Amino acid sequence: MRELMAVIKALADENRVRILLSLHAQELCVCQIVELLRLAPSTVSKHVAILKQAGLVSTRKEARWVFCRLADGDAPAAAKEMTAVLSRLLTDDSQRRADTKRLKQILKMDRDELCRRQNGC
Amino acid sequence: MRELMAVIKALADENRVRILLSLHAQELCVCQIVELLRLAPSTVSKHVAILKQAGLVSTRKEARWVFCRLADGDAPAAAKEMTAVLSRLLTDDSQRRADTKRLKQILKMDRDELCRRQNGC
DNA sequence: TTGCCATTTCGCCAAATATCGAAATGGTAT
């Protein structure tokens, strides 16, 4: 129960659901998620931490960046199950489609440029 | 998305999840749920309203009582899907078992007596 | 070592939420 509640609470925020969905196609670094959601880096960092805590997402460091991806095999059953259900229920969601489209643009941008802009302002 | 978020938020509270699970075997009147969760009637009423709003639960009036049951056929897809997943993931949950057991006792009690006690104190 | 810089942590604020008790509601039964 405790475990499942952590998963549900992690998903009880639209921005975190958007993060989860955007990770279906490929992994993303934090600065790319910042760009997608247009939130402060510290805010996104917290959201990712909550998703990680719930076992929905895992991360790896590469150079200066932290990359996020959907949790794999050893994720708790609740996390895997809910990830699958969410993706299924939101297959044709307009917000999801918009995010997917915007993500294509973001992935074309230079990550250095992206980070500089986020830090610079 | 809006619809799904309503469902997830409705489930992002352990007491509401317990209500949902307890309705799998049979319908319950509000005073029986009050007894199960040991919360104030007004609090339970609000929880039920939230579950109803999300399409997870529906209610009917009979005499002085309001009976709650799981939403049926015309419930939104997200609600049906999540109800099924929750039940599956929590099949062997200890809290759920404890609630099921206690519920057996509560169902044996006289509803008039139950309500009198809840109102009387 | 030293500096750089993406990310995280911290401290704060505003908004949302869970809970309660008191008062309102509305259907039953007298």
Next chain:
DNA sequence: ATACCATTTCGATATTTGGCGAAATGGCAA
């Protein structure tokens, strides 16, 4: 009609949560 009484609504309060900016962190690269 009237009174009763389970439930709901309302108002208040305490806790949690989402958000930001500033400062800390920690890994690369010079």
